[in-house]
Amino acid sequence: xxxxxxxxxxxxxxxxxxxxxxxxxxxxxxxxxxxxxxxxxxxxxxxxxxxxxxxxxxxxxxxxxxxxxxxxxxxxxxxxxxxxxxxxxxxxxxxxxxxxxxxxxxxxxxxxxxxxxxxxxxxxxxxxxxxxxxxxxxxxxxxxxxxxxxxxxxxxxxxxxxxxxxxxxxxxxxxxxxxxxxxxxxxxxxxxxxxxxxxxxxxxxxxxxxxxxxxxxxxxxxxxxxxxxxxxxxxxxxxxxxxxxxxxxxxxxxxxxxxxxxxxxxxxxxxxxxxxxxxxxxxxxxxxxxxxxxxxxxxxxxxxxxxxxxxxxxxxxxxxxxxxxxxxxxxxxxxxxxxxxxxxxxxxxxxxxxxxxxxxxxxxx
Amino acid sequence: xxxxxxxxxxxxxxxxxxxxxxxxxxxxxxxxxxxxxxxxxxxxxxxxxxxxxxxxxxxxxxxxxxxxxxxxxxxxxxxxxxxxxxxxxxxxxxxxxxxxxxxxxxxxxxxxxxxxxxxxxxxxxxxxxxxxxxxxxxxxxxxxxxxxxxxxxxxxxxxxxxxxxxxxxxxxxxxxxxxxxxxxxxxxxxxxxxxxxxxxxxxxxxxxxxxxxxxxxxxxxxxxxxxxxxxxxxxxxxxx
Numbered sequence: 096x097x098x099x100x101x102x103x104x105x106x107x108x109x110x111x112x113x114x115x116x117x118x119x120x121x122x123x124x125x126x127x128x129x130x131x132x133x134x135x136x137x138x139x140x141x142x143x144x145x146x147x148x149x150x151x152x153x154x155x156x157x158x159x160x161x162x163x164x165x166x167x168x169x170x171x172x173x174x175x176x177x178x179x180x181x182x183x184x185x186x187x188x189x190x191x192x193x194x195x196x197x198x199x200x201x202x203x204x205x206x207x208x209x210x211x212x213x214x215x216x217x218x219x220x221x222x223x224x225x226x227x228x229x230x231x232x233x234x235x236x237x238x239x240x241x242x243x244x245x246x247x248x249x250x251x252x253x254x255x256x257x258x259x260x261x262x263x264x265x266x267x268x269x270x271x272x273x274x275x276x277x278x279x280x281x282x283x284x285x286x287x288x289x290x291x292x293x294x295x296x297x298x299x300x301x302x303x304x305x306x307x308x309x310x311x312x313x314x315x316x317x318x319x320x321x322x323x324x325x326x327x328x329x330x331x332x333x334x335x336x337x338x339x340x341x342x343x344x345x346x347x348x349x350x351x352x353x354x355x356x357x358x359x360x361x362x363x364x365x366x367x368x369x370x371x372x373x374x375x376x377x378x379x380x381x382x383x384x385x386x387x388x389x390x391x392x393x394x395x396x397x398x399x400x401x402x403x404x405x406x407x408x409x410x411x412x413x414x415x416x417x418x419x420x421x422x423x424x425x426x427x428x429x430x431x432x433x434x435x436x437x438x439x440x441x442x443x444x445x446x447x448x449x450x451x452x453x454x455x456x457x458x459x460x
Numbered sequence: 461x462x463x464x465x466x467x468x469x470x471x472x473x474x475x476x477x478x479x480x481x482x483x484x485x486x487x488x489x490x491x492x493x494x495x496x497x498x499x500x501x502x503x504x505x506x507x508x509x510x511x512x513x514x515x516x517x518x519x520x521x522x523x524x525x526x527x528x529x530x531x532x533x534x535x536x537x538x539x540x541x542x543x544x545x546x547x548x549x550x551x552x553x554x555x556x557x558x559x560x561x562x563x564x565x566x567x568x569x570x571x572x573x574x575x576x577x578x579x580x581x582x583x584x585x586x587x588x589x590x591x592x593x594x595x596x597x598x599x600x601x602x603x604x605x606x607x608x609x610x611x612x613x614x615x616x617x618x619x620x621x622x623x624x625x626x627x628x629x630x631x632x633x634x635x636x637x638x639x640x641x642x643x644x645x646x647x648x649x650x651x652x653x654x655x656x657x658x659x660x661x662x663x664x665x666x667x668x669x670x671x672x673x674x675x676x677x678x679x680x681x682x683x684x685x686x687x688x689x690x691x692x693x694x695x696x697x698x699x700x
Contacts, residue, residue: 128593338517
């Protein structure tokens with residue numbers, strides 16, 4: 096048995112503001128009232144895992160606002176960040192150097208990985224090759240902070256928190272990169288009306304599908320309060336509590352919609368006008384206070400087809416991951432791959448609508 | 461009997477059996493929940509029972525609404541039989557005004573003595589309609605009609621864990637410290653949620669509950685046992 100002080104880990108030397116361990120969610124226990132939780136932007140987590148050779152659903156660190164600084168207490172630890180976050184490396188005897196996101200980096204014992212501000216989106220993800228040697232709870236490593244459920248006592252990373260590493264599962268390999276950051280698409284957020292659209296006036300449904308909304312200041316992992324035109328119910332806003340999903344848009348008696356995110360309760364008693372389609376959940380999960388959004392209705396069949404196409408796109412992004420290009424020189428193979436990927440992106444967006452691509456990606460110009 | 465399907469995006473839909481909160485409607489929800497659990501059609505993620513509807517969650521990559529709804533309709537054709545009776549629990553409650561700060565005011569507003577309110581609350585076998593709000597939060601009914609009172613107009617910011625409470629025709633035990641708008645009439649000393657148990661949530665939808673009054677000394681003793689991790693929740697199971 097290795098003494099705990101020698102066990103391979105990342106140690107938090109500065110906690111940042113709100114970093115939690117998340118995987119793709121704790122499904123299967125909602126009948127107990129157990130929220131699903133999980134990554135707000137599952138595309139970001141999946142791509143970060145792909146960059147370090149992990150299965151897509153391996154738990155990583157979801158970082159909001161300002162990231163932590165992590166000291167590497169193991170040899171050759173491969174990490175990757177996906178999302179709009181500055182990062183840098185402090186290595187003994189060297190001046191601090193900025194690191195790129197959307198690629199892997201192999202860190203040495205004693206290195207300090209400093210994760211900075213998350214700007215242009217609500218969250219970014221850090222994945223570590225092999226994942227964390229933490230005990231799953233009810234089959235998941237997702238953290239539900241409100242009830243202290245999940246790894247690390249269900250709390251965000253704190254000063255001195257040790258993140259034990261699963262070295263046995265760490266796939267070996269050279270550092271790799273995504274040719275470009277993921278494109279989350281733009282335009283109106285697509286919804287399927289219901290389950291209780293019949294509880295709203297026809298004018299309210301029209302308003303909901305035509306007006307612009309902004310994310311209000313009450314925005315967290317549980318949901319986004321939306322500022323914009325109020326939506327009138329035909330009668331009471333209250334229904335016998337029924338099931339909620341991530342993406343449910345519930346409207347309490349004051350008529351102000353609330354878009355529920357991953358830490359939503361399993362059931363709720365307000366009428367729900369519409370549900371964000373699963374393909375657009377990563378987009379809304381990345382919204383921060385002040386973010387603008389509008390809604391467009393699609394059918395369930397359309398939503399399912401959009402999601403299947405999106406999965407093909409994500410698979411193409413993962414296939415396009417390539418060894419980090421040496422500095423200088425033209426890499427013909429990489430150019431070819433980029434074109435291929437761009438082609439797939441066009442298919443997904445259908446209309447080449449990349450209106451908000453820069454904002455949605457939060458990519459530095 | 462008619463059921464209504466309502467849509468919750470491309471990952472879930474609801475099977476609605478009625479509009480109200482009543483046992484026959486909920487029994488149909490629980491019967492379908494049990495049948496789908498054992499049938500486990502491909503791509504089904506989970507089903508979530510609520511008062512009058514079952515939420516069916518599926519993976520749109522593995523299956524489709526059309527396929528899952530067809531599987532649900534096939535099960536509905538056989539789901540008339542009553543679901544198996546759930547476990548019966550005897551939960552201790554200390555109805556001390558210090559532990560149930562609304563006891564005096566609530567009984568006065570209902571025109572009852574506190575003693576009568578306590579007797580009525582303990583007179584009924586309750587049914588767990590559903591869980592929600594927080595992990596392990598059980599919506600139980602039906603409260604005797606004499607005790608019916610809507611939620612407080614001003615919810616509390618902090619309700620202590622273990623608080624036994626009523627609202628409308630429902631009663632509950634708060635498993636966690638949380639905000640809450642129900643009337644607090646007592647406190648249960650044993651945890652309804654314990655993450656160290658293999659099954660962390662004590663009560664399941666479909667279970668039955670009887671409340672048994674205990675005095676303050678017994679409450680304190682049970683609280684101490686629970687805090688020390690020495691309380692075996694299986695002792696609360698009523699023998700049939």
